[in-house]
Amino acid sequence: MDNSIKSVLTFDNYIVKKILFEANPKFAPGDKIPVEVEFSHELDIDLKENIAAVGLGCCIFKEQKENQPFYLEVEMIGFFKYESSLPPEQVEILLKVNGTAILFPYLRSIVSSLTANSGFQTLVLPIVNVHKMFEQEKETYEGREEMN
Template sequence: MAAINFINYVVDTMYYKTNPEFDIENNKDITIDEDVDAHINIIDDEETAIITLRAKLDENENVPFSFEVSIVGYFEFDEKESDGIDFRDLLKTNAVAILFPYLRSIVSELTGKSNRFPNYNMPVRNIAREMSEKNNIKITD
């Protein structure tokens, strides 16, 4: 058994918009820098959590499209298996890392459906550390 158990996830938001102002001829080297954030809601006597993980790219003249994708993940905590590690710490690191591949996959599929631009594959990275450094993880009880 593990201290944190991933129950399931559901897609909450999928939004995609092609940028009509994007000049593909003068923008050969596209750099996409999406924002990723998480909202963690701890419920049921600190034994259950709901995490909303979101990736968002705002439209601007340097990107061919904009998008927003959010997923909601459900987790349970087993204190006996935690070795003294706080539930919040597990959620900010492990739970976010568990959800990130699902979010990446949805963004890739959604952006590829335009049939105008190739799929955008969000880079693999230590998303929990990145979000912590940017203060993009919020926790509520």
């Protein structure tokens, strides 16, 4: 491969840390229900070893209401290596955005597979612009800081 297009980030593997699925026995299928999804992420960087763990999770139907079919929580961790020539602040941005973007299709697949085999309608998470998601999160955080 041409080194000019090779990424400075290497994805080694991922593990599923947690899956929690609770069906709602009071749920009665009927009208379309808006899907409520919250995403979470964590980052653990080892600057000496040039490795990192990126955590990605989602919580679906967190507010357990009678008209929601289930509660689902998934947490996963991706393991990455990166080139030592990168400055630490660039490593953090690279892992946060690109690491999350790399893991997201795996999260989508887990959610789709689990819901397809649950007896409920298959839920396919939408494709997400990870860069924009983190920009909005930063704006929200900075807005909170200004309010204090």
